[in-house]
Amino acid sequence: MKQRASIIGAASPVKIWLQRFAFVLLLTIAFMTLLIGKADTVVVSRARMALIDLLAPVLEAVATPIQTVRRTVADVSDYMHLADENRALKAQNDTLMEWQRVARELQAQNDSLRHILKFSPDPAASFVTAPIIADTSSGFVRSVVILAGTREGVSKGQAAMTGAGLVGRVLEVGFRASRVLLLTDINARVPVIIERTRDQAVLSGDNSPMPELRYLPRDADIKIGDRIVTSGAGGAFPPGLPVGEVADVSGGHYRVQPLADLARLEFLRLVNYALPGILADDLGIDTTGYDPTRQGIIDSLLTRATGNSGNAAKAPKKKAAVAAPAAAPAAAAPVESQAPRQRAAGTE
Secondary structure, three states, rough: HHHHHHHHHHHHHHHHHHHHHHHHHHHHHHHHHHHHHHHHHHHHHHHHHHHHHHHHHHHHHHHHHHHHHHHHHHHHHHHHHHHHHHHHHHHHHHHHHHHHHHHHHHHHHHHHHHHHHOOOOOOEEEEEEEEEEEEEEOOOOOEEOOOOHHHOOOOOEEEEOOOOOHHHHHHEEEOEEEEEEEOOOOOEEEEEEEEEOOEEEEEEEOOOOOOEEEOOOOOOOOOOOOOOEEOOOOHHHOOOOOOEEEEEEEOOOOEEEOOHHHHHOEEEEEEEOOOOOOOOHHHHHOOOOOOOOHHHHHHHHHHHHHHHHHHHHHHHHHHHHHHHHHHHHHHHHHHHHHHHHHHHHHHH
């Protein structure tokens, strides 16, 4: 007992000293560790990795029960919600089966009606995707040049599209490259239809970022946000291609924001819908060349078709009146041809 008491009495001063200078001692150890780490980083790194290797089994032993408990809790939670999810999936499956039945009925009716009407299906479309290699836009033209030509099967009039919608049409075709006329070009005209009201119009470019809707009916109810798609009139594009949305309605003018970002075009898809062409047969216009003055002819014909039927009826009379004086030189030709004969007879 006396020895134990003497040991405790001898240790008491050390304990008191440690309690008083513990903070200073810990600070000194930390400082020394920092100096050793700065002096020899390799030794410190090896020591740290050795300590981690020693503690890894301990950490794994501690983490394994925790992970087991978490998985058990998650399994119990999933089991509790399993019945609700099962009921929801059954209801969704019933709804989908009903929609499938309706779709099959509609498909059968559609096939029957097409057979009765001898409906001609849409032509199979082929396409070529090509990068844009040049932007030839200027103050008077909005067009781009793409790296695809006749060797890739590109031809005039093909629709140029992106994933968002219609961009324009192929205007000129070379062997390796082609030029695409954009929707915003002043010579661009696209027959369109307002998806909500089914009113037909012509999307007319004017070299501004937003082309204008023209030749609308007077009672057209156009609102901002209305979706614009191609109408298929004229055989230029098939119906239903997305074009843009009405973005501005002011002063009787309707501006359309194209769905495709025409300022950031990188690739274009040239789609061949095997359509007859752009008013070539109806108007007698040769579409093999490009002449901006022909756009005035198209505009006048479209204006005449949408209104002013009386002026359209008077047009043939004016043409006949103009054609009548043209016959006078033809009639005068024989008189002039007889004069040399009379002179020749007098000399004889």
